[in-house]
Amino acid sequence: MGNQTEDGYNKALALLYDCVTPDGFVASTSKKDNYRRIWGRDGTIISLAAILTGDVNLIGTAQRTFETLAAYQGPHGEIPSNVDTVTKRISYGGTTGRVDADLWFIIGCGEYWLATGDDEFLERLLPAIEKVRFLLGAWEFNNRGLIYVPLTGDWADEYLHNGYVFYDQLLYLQAQRTLARMDAAVHGSSDHALNEKTSHLRHLLRANYWFDDAQKPPADVYHEVLYEKGRAAASSHCAGNHWMSFFSPAGYGYRFDAFANVLASLLDVADDAQRSKMDAFIVGEVIHDELPLLPAFHPVIKPVDEDWEDLQVMFSYTFKNKPYEFHNGGLWPMVTGFYVADLARRQQTEEARKYLQAIHRANALVMDGEAWGFPEFVHGRKFTPGGTRHQGWSAAAAIIGHHALEGQHVFRINDDET
Template sequence: MKDDINYRKAIELLQKVSSPEGFLASANNISNYKRVWARDGVICGLAALASGDKQLIETFRVTLKTLADNQHINGTIPSNVMTNGKEVEVSYGGLAGRVDAVTWFIVGVCQYAYYTNDLAFVAKYNVHIEKCFALLEAWEFNNKGLLYVPLSGNWADEYITDGYVLYDQLLRVWALKSYNYFLEDKSIATKIETIIEQIEINFTSDAGGDKYHQRAYNEIEIRDFMPCSFSPAGYKIQFDAFANSLSLFLNIGSDDFQDEIVKYSLNLKNEMKLKLLPAFWPPIFETDLDWNLLKNNCKYEFRNFPFEFHNGGSWSMVNGFYGLALLSKGKITEASEILDALNFVNAVADFSFYENFNSNTTEPNGVAFCAWSAAAAVLLHQSLYNNFKFLV
């Protein structure tokens, strides 16, 4: 197995953010990041599984326990949990609830059980998972297969995506597939097929079928990649790097359409100074119609300047999953290039593992010592050099 200082530093950061309650979002003493977050914690946990480090895997177990112990009565998984002695502070979201906390939790439980060969672990949290899936069914609202997600309802919590958000549909598919590995339930298999069919009908150009919003679909031209979201107000057609990576990883869309995603994403990556994909592309500028929606969607300070944060910024975490997507398509050389670029940005300022980077100036943004930036490098490193593969 290949080993280097970049990998060791990433593991060290994951060890630093390990707490008795689970993985914290950052090693920095910033209150909002000194919490166990659902999506951050699970992504760090997936890296723990990939690493094979027993202590990190144990931290993943307690991360999932913390989330499950604080599940809301209606099934919602906490966005984050902070423990301070005996006092527990639970958040289910800021300006809106976090839909992806629910799906990441399910993925986490199932992947943990699979890699530790602890089948009882799924049974232990079966009631929690079933409540999650019942809640997701309710969040369809029209019972037609796709989740309806509020603005600010997932990891891109200060961006413009809302309604039928591609990323959340794909995470739900992964969660259902992961769970059904253990249950082998025909009704779940049918649900998976229904969701995938609706994703392909509404987010690709070559699937045919009855669209959710035929008029809005007719007004855009889908090519090269799946658009990031649509709603009754129409489509938002930015390229979502995380979502399109998940679509490749889950093998959704025709072979030809997936080839187009790979071609577009590699061309875009190669145009970037950091040789990493921006989270969403192109950036939204002050002259664009969506600028007002973007500038008002922040609880504290505005961070989505063009080329930064969600608005065209480059994230190690997102690119880790992009590297996994490339590997799933046999693009080993291209995945290795992504890992090299990840290691380069993670090493900036003596391995500060910044949250994201300005794709234009290459300057770091956000919080330093960000746990999932390290997790991304671990996931891709182990997938490339130790043949680690997720349960999909």
């Protein structure tokens, strides 16, 4: 097992090096589609792993990743979903923009700055960061604390969730914490209004996305009637087991969003009782012992389900979300890497090691006749590799998990330090 762990880490590190370019990290060394570009979301997650390695060259590439994204920022503050620096082709998203690219950018800039003490970087990037901050405030629309995310507006860009998506709100919370930390460093004192906004957002998340059996709705409920309708519908299958994935004017989403649930724990929105419920749900309902990796969403949407009709037309070029594939029940090393970080942080070392081993096994799968394919996802039933190979953030998952088990934190910025 020790050899597999060491081999898995070294192979992941080598792929991170392969993703290095003069302009930052590309999402994949594969030339398929637009993966060989600098991405806001992928680039940040790979950079978070790079920072943990302590490797000067990789950390320097993280810096260039953020500088490139800032250089191609849109006129209103939009951070590119991806950019090809050779052809100068910029995408801010497909049919809608990618909200989480902007959120990850702020988080990544803050983590790089804090890890390196590079104040000159912060000074250079601050105008771009402030433009993103203003844009995110505008995306609240009603100025009530939560960002409204359109269909296809984040990493689950061909999946059925929209509105006040929990995953994006959690990133918004971490972005606010990061902004507060930066602001305090620049001005020499805390911005009380920003700290209040951050605290209020955490209360909103705790109040609106976890259903329990309390007699009255929480004080910070966003819309009381919508909340009560959502809680009544959730009570039979998921209330009290995991966080809700989103709500919108049309109601709540009830599928298990693995990335959001992990982030809720990792970013200290969840309390210990909620963490225990989530862990139990994952073990009892979600993972397979054969290859314990987290799916993007659970349960799978199948042709017999009422959501299937909508899902099967939700694609840009070709339909990827067949049952147990891609976001529809596909298993993701990247998401699992953050769960390893969360478990390790909670001193659940044996569980963390189990999931890290699964990441290494997934990354080692053969693709196009070559071992160590680092697939984008793994089929949720056949355990075969899927998506694009040589995926940088699948390598990042192995690195994040490895360093988490050594006591390092993927997010250094938290409420205690703002």
